[in-house]
Amino acid sequence: MKTARAAWRRLEPVHGMIYFVPEARRRYADLGLSGRAGYFASRSAAFGRASAELIISTFYNFNPAFVRQAVDGAWDATTPQQVLDARYAAAGEALRRAGIHELPDLDEVLALTRRAAEAAGEHAQGRPLFAAHAALPWPEEPVLQLWHAQTLLREFRGDGHVACLLTEGVGALEALILHAATGEVPVGLLKASRAWPEEEWAGTRERLRERGLLDGDSLSPEGLLLRRHIEDRTDRLALPAYAALGDAGCERLAELASPYGRAVVEAGLLKFD
Numbered sequence: 001m002k003t004a005r006a007a008w009r010r011l012e013p014v015h016g017m018i019y020f021v022p023e024a025r026r027r028y029a030d031l032g033l034s035g036r037a038g039y040f041a042s043r044s045a046a047f048g049r050a051s052a053e054l055i056i057s058t059f060y061n062f063n064p065a066f067v068r069q070a071v072d073g074a075w076d077a078t079t080p081q082q083v084l085d086a087r088y089a090a091a092g093e094a095l096r097r098a099g100i101h102e103l104p105d106l107d108e109v110l111a112l113t114r115r116a117a118e119a120a121g122e123h124a125q126g127r128p129l130f131a132a133h134a135a136l137p138w139p140e141e142p143v144l145q146l147w148h149a150q151t152l153l154r155e156f157r158g159d160g161h162v163a164c165l166l167t168e169g170v171g172a173l174e175a176l177i178l179h180a181a182t183g184e185v186p187v188g189l190l191k192a193s194r195a196w197p198e199e200e201w202a203g204t205r206e207r208l209r210e211r212g213l214l215d216g217d218s219l220s221p222e223g224l225l226l227r228r229h230i231e232d233r234t235d236r237l238a239l240p241a242y243a244a245l246g247d248a249g250c251e252r253l254a255e256l257a258s259p260y261g262r263a264v265v266e267a268g269l270l271k272f273d
Contacts, residue, residue, distance in 0.1 A: 005238075015153075020271055023089075023093045036066070056068075063194060063196045088148075117148075119244035133148075165230065
C-alpha cells in the first residue's frame with residue numbers, strides 16, 4: 001500500500017498543475033469562462049453540461065453558493081467539448097514548458113501509469129468523476145497520455161476519498177477544516193479556493209472542537225486517528241488500480257516518477273494565484 005501511495009503521490013503534480021497554470025486560465029477565458037468558472041467547467045466537462053448540483057456533489061468540499069455563482073451561464077458561453085479541448089491543450093503546453101517531454105524513461109513511466117489507469121476502469125462503480133473521465137478517448141501525444149492517465153488515477157482516488165468521508169460522517173466543510181488542521185496546506189489557501197463564509201468556517205471549527213477532533217486549530221489525538229483512518233482507507237480503495245503493477249511495478253513507478261513531479265514543481269506550475 002505504501003509503494004502504491006508513493007507512486008501516485010510522486011506523479012500527482014503532473015496532473016495537479018492544470019488547476020494552477022496560466023495556460024489553462026487563458027484558454028478558458030478565451031471561451032468566455034472567467035474566474036473559477038474555468039476550473040469547475042473544465043473538471044466537470046467530462047459529464048457533459050454538468051449542473052451546479054452535480055459539481056457540488058462530486059467535488060464535495062466547495063461552498064455550494066460559490067459553485068452556483070461560478071458556473072452560472074458557463075454552458076451558455078461554451079460547450080463541454082470545447083472546454084475539454086482547451087484543458088488538454090493547456091495541459092500539453094504547460095507540461096512541455098516544464099520539460100516533461102524531454103525527461104528520461106517517459107515511455108516506461110507512461111506504460112506503467114496507463115496500465116494502472118486502465119486497471120482502475122474495471123472498478124468504476126460508485127466513482128462518478130473517474131468514470132466520466134475514463135470514458136474520454138485517450139490522447140495521441142505521449143505527454144498528454146501521461147497527463148490523462150494520472151488524471152484518471154487522481155479522480156479514482158478522489159472518488160474513493162469522498163466515499164470514506166461520507167462513511168465516517170465527515171461533511172464537506174468539516175473535511176476541509178480537518179485538512180487545514182494538518183498543516184499540510186496553508187489555511188488561507190483552502191479558505192480562498194473553497195470560498196466558505198468565515199462565520200460558517202468558524203462555527204464548523206467550533207463543532208469539531210466540541211467533538212474532540214480539534215485542539216485549538218490543530219488536530220487532537222482523536223482527530224489524528226480519524227485523519228489517519230480516512231487516509232489509510234483511501235489508500236486501500238485506490239489499490240485496485242495499482243495492483244495491476246504489483247509491488248515491483250509500483251516501486252519502479254515511484255522511482256521513475258520523482259523527476260517528473262520535481263520538474264513540475266521547479267517550473268512553478270503549482271503556484272496558486
